[in-house]
Amino acid sequence: MTSPSTHKAGITLSLIGIGCGDPEQLTLAAIRAINAADLILIPRKGSEKSELADLRRTICADVLTNDKTRVVEFDLPVRDADAEDYRKGVDEWHDAVAATWSREIKNHLGHEGRVALLIWGDPSLFDSSLRIARRLDPLPDIEVIPGVTSIQALCAAHALPVNEIGESFLVTTGRRLRDDGWPDYLNTVVVMLDGGAAFQSLNTEGLTIWWGAYLGMPNEILMSGALAETGPHIVAVRNAAREKHGWIMDSYILKRSP
Structure with a gap:
C-alpha cells in the first residue's frame, strides 16, 4: 500500500454519491463530476443485483454529455458471508476489491486521468468505498461528492x-x-x-x-x-x-x- 507522502500517480478518484435509487436525487456537483471523468467504473454484483448496475447505466445515459468519457463495467469480488471472523472476512474482501479497482484503472486509464465510481447513497455513511480507495496501489488523489443518504x-x-x-x-x-x-x-x-x-x-x-x-x-x-x-x-x-x-x-x- 502506497502512503500519501509517496504518491506519484496522476490519478484522481471521484467517489460520487448518487442517492438511493431516484436519478433526480443527483446533485449538480455529482453531474459535473460525472462529466469531468475520463473513466466511469460500474461494478456488477451478480445477476441478482443487476438493478443496481442498471441504475448506474441509466444515470450515465441521462446526464453524461462528455463523449470522451468511457464507461467500463467490471465484476466485484464476492465477500465470504460465512467467514467465522467477520472483521477479518471484511478486511480480506476490501483488499480484493481494491486490487480489482487498481487493475481496472491501470487497464483502462493508465497512470493519469480522472476515474469515477458512482456510490449508492453517500460515500461517508455505512459505505466502504473510502476505506477501499485508500488501499489502492498506487494511491490516487481522492475526492468525495456527497449524496442523499438512505x-x-x-x-x-x-x-x-x-x-x-x-x-x-x-x-x-x-x-x-x-x-x-x-x-x-x-x-x-x-x-x-x-x-x-x-x-x-x-x-x-x-x-x-x-x-x-x-x-x-x-x-x-x-x-x-x-x-x-x-x-x-x-x-x-x-x-x-x-x-x-x-x-x-x-x-x-x-x-x-x-
Whole structure:
C-alpha cells in the first residue's frame, strides 16, 4: 500500500454519491463530476443485483454529455458471508476489491486521468468505498461528492423528523442492534444494513417503526406503525420482496415512547 507522502500517480478518484435509487436525487456537483471523468467504473454484483448496475447505466445515459468519457463495467469480488471472523472476512474482501479497482484503472486509464465510481447513497455513511480507495496501489488523489443518504430518503418518504427535540439518536446496523440491544438513554434508533429484520429481537412495547425498502426506486415499499403489529407484516413483505427481486436493500427508524 502506497502512503500519501509517496504518491506519484496522476490519478484522481471521484467517489460520487448518487442517492438511493431516484436519478433526480443527483446533485449538480455529482453531474459535473460525472462529466469531468475520463473513466466511469460500474461494478456488477451478480445477476441478482443487476438493478443496481442498471441504475448506474441509466444515470450515465441521462446526464453524461462528455463523449470522451468511457464507461467500463467490471465484476466485484464476492465477500465470504460465512467467514467465522467477520472483521477479518471484511478486511480480506476490501483488499480484493481494491486490487480489482487498481487493475481496472491501470487497464483502462493508465497512470493519469480522472476515474469515477458512482456510490449508492453517500460515500461517508455505512459505505466502504473510502476505506477501499485508500488501499489502492498506487494511491490516487481522492475526492468525495456527497449524496442523499438512505436515512434522508427514508425520513422524506415518511415525512418524519429523525430526531426528537433536544435528543440524540443512534445510527447502527442490524447486527449491532441484535447483539448489543437498544441503549436505554436513547429514544430513536436508525438501522441500516440489516440482513435479518433485527427488530424482531426487541421488546416491542411502546415502539413504533418506519420502514422502507428500495427507497427512491420504482418498486419502493413503505410501511409504518406500532412495532408489535407492523413488525410481522414487514417481515412477510420483506421476505416476499427479496424472493421476487433476488435482493433487498432496506432501512428503518424505531422510536420509543418517552
